[in-house]
Amino acid sequence: MVRHNLKLKAIPAIVSIAIMAISMQIQAEEIAVDKVEVSGILPDRLESVPGSFNVVDEEALIERRPFTVREALNSVPGVNIVGEDAFVLAPNIGIRGLDPRRTSRTLLLEDGMPLFLAPYGDPSAHYSTPLQRVQRIEVVKGSGQILYGPQTIGGMINFVTKPVPTNGFAGSVQASAGNNDFTGLHANVGYGNEQGGIMFDALQNKGDGIRDNHEFDVEEYTLKGQLNLTDRQTLILKTSYYKEDSNVSETGLGEIDYNNDKFQAPSGNNDRFEHTRKSLQLQHIFKFDETMKLSTQAYYADSYRS
Numbered sequence: 001m002v003r004h005n006l007k008l009k010a011i012p013a014i015v016s017i018a019i020m021a022i023s024m025q026i027q028a029e030e031i032a033v034d035k036v037e038v039s040g041i042l043p044d045r046l047e048s049v050p051g052s053f054n055v056v057d058e059e060a061l062i063e064r065r066p067f068t069v070r071e072a073l074n075s076v077p078g079v080n081i082v083g084e085d086a087f088v089l090a091p092n093i094g095i096r097g098l099d100p101r102r103t104s105r106t107l108l109l110e111d112g113m114p115l116f117l118a119p120y121g122d123p124s125a126h127y128s129t130p131l132q133r134v135q136r137i138e139v140v141k142g143s144g145q146i147l148y149g150p151q152t153i154g155g156m157i158n159f160v161t162k163p164v165p166t167n168g169f170a171g172s173v174q175a176s177a178g179n180n181d182f183t184g185l186h187a188n189v190g191y192g193n194e195q196g197g198i199m200f201d202a203l204q205n206k207g208d209g210i211r212d213n214h215e216f217d218v219e220e221y222t223l224k225g226q227l228n229l230t231d232r233q234t235l236i237l238k239t240s241y242y243k244e245d246s247n248v249s250e251t252g253l254g255e256i257d258y259n260n261d262k263f264q265a266p267s268g269n270n271d272r273f274e275h276t277r278k279s280l281q282l283q284h285i286f287k288f289d290e291t292m293k294l295s296t297q298a299y300y301a302d303s304y305r306s
Contacts, residue, residue: 051142052078058135069093069128073157076139085248086180086210089218091128095141095154102126106154107145111161111238113281113299114149123151126275126305127242129159130220132174132186132203136160161238164197164226165190182207196227209248211265216246232287242277249273275305 054076066072068088070081082092082100091108094100103125108115110129117124138158140148145156171189176182183206190199201224206217222240229235249271257266283297 051140051144053141053144054139056137056139061131061134061136066131069131072131072134072137073139078141078155079139084252085214085216085246086182086207087205087216087218088128089216089244089246089248090126093125093157098154105151107149107152107156109148109156109158111236111281111283112148112158112295112297113279113301116151117303117305119150127244127277127303129161130186130203130205132188133161133201133222134159135162161222161224162188162199164199164224165192166194166197167192178207180208180210190224192226194228196225198223198225200224209246209265211263212261213247213265213269216244216248218246219243234285234287236281236283236285238279238281238283240277240279242275242279244273244275246273247271273305275303277304278302 056072056076061072064071068083068086069091070083070088073079073081073093078096080094080097080100081088082094084090084092091103092100093103093106093108095106098105102123104123107119107123108125108128115125115127115129116122117126138160139155140158141155145152148156148158169189169191172187174184174186176184184204186201186203188199188201191197192199201222202220204217204219206215208215220240220242222238224238225236227235227237247265247269249265249267251265251267251271253262253264253266257264278301280300281297282299283295285293285295287293
């Protein structure tokens with residue numbers, strides 16, 4: 001009986017040792033998993049940013065599935081977006097009570113590159129990064145936005161695009177349809193490893209708009225590549241081509257036109273907006289240590305509108 005009791009007492013100890021071994025193995029596997037880091041403008045320690053800031057991260061975008069930039073930012077305090085078309089082709093974003101007309105008082109950036117036609121001479125937004133390419137949105141209000149360029153009286157909004165794959169092939173295809181003959185198609189494919197990678201993105205959105213004579217057709221193609229020169233140096237190259245053909249004009253709906261037909265676009269039959277945009281962005285990132293990095297970039301943008 002004594003030997004039998006000793007054996008029974010030894011069983012829990014053996015089970016505990018086995019559980020500890022399994023736990024140690026699981027922890028080791030978790031540590032070995034590669035991490036994907038998304039680089040934005042804001043530092044990792046957000047409490048060091050002067051003024052006020054908000055971040056709409058990837059988790060929030062996946063959970064909410066916003067259709068437009070207006071829906072993505074409508075929960076950010078102090079941000080006011082006036083919509084004049086269903087797809088927000090020409091965003092009107094105002095921060096803290098400033099005039100939202102064509103976002104002329106709020107700096108729009110994509111991965112740190114200005115999106116205006118001319119940031120100093122013509123700070124008007126007729127383009128914003130499609131949400132299909134965005135992984136997070138950074139919003140800075142207050143004194144902190146002065147670091148990022150001109151036209152930051154109201155604030156700064158930076159669209160951080162999705163990174164290239166880091167572990168083999170990756171891709172996705174998304175199709176959507178809605179009322180007013182809206183159709184959307186987005187495709188993304190890429191390949192990458194520890195040395196770097198490349199990714200191609202294509203999208204098209206078109207429809208009849210929210211008013212009569214309000215049709216639009218938008219296409220965009222983006223090629224993004226990344227090369228890890230060393231453990232601390234990274235080179236990122238991105239080029240894109242955007243084309244818009246729409247009847248969404250600068251003419252508003254006056255009182256007489258509204259009384260005749262509140263669903264019309266009065267000049268839509270004769271007014272046509274064409275916009276093409278070509279851009280090139282080269283970014284070099286040098287990481288000093290875990291807390292400090294230097295980001296240097298050159299960019300080129302060529303916009304045509306009629």
